[in-house]
Amino acid sequence: TASEIAHLVRLGWTGIKLFPASVAGGPAAIKAFSAVFPEVSFCPTGGVSEANAREYLSLPSVACVGGSWLTMPPATSDGQSPIRAAAERAIALGR
Helix, strand or coil: HHHHHHHHHHHHCCCCEEEHHHHHHHHHHHHHHHHCCCCCCEECCCCCCCCHHHHHHHCCCECCCCHHHHCCCCCCCCCCCCCHHHHHHHEEECC
């Protein structure tokens, strides 16, 4: 909530995990929070997936995203480690 963010800012925090991001309002909520707290960088988790991570990462106030999709990807047909493959896809999302 905005009250919790304000409390963390008063304590000197500028990097804040937002969980569950999708329930809190997703990218639209982060945009609204950023208007009030421009010094805060967010790490949204909860409801963030490989399919919607780019939408979060496109926001200037989002430093990174997290989600279980990074550690539970489908197996790859080329024998590559599924976790390594997911990490490489995640890196590509920020480019």
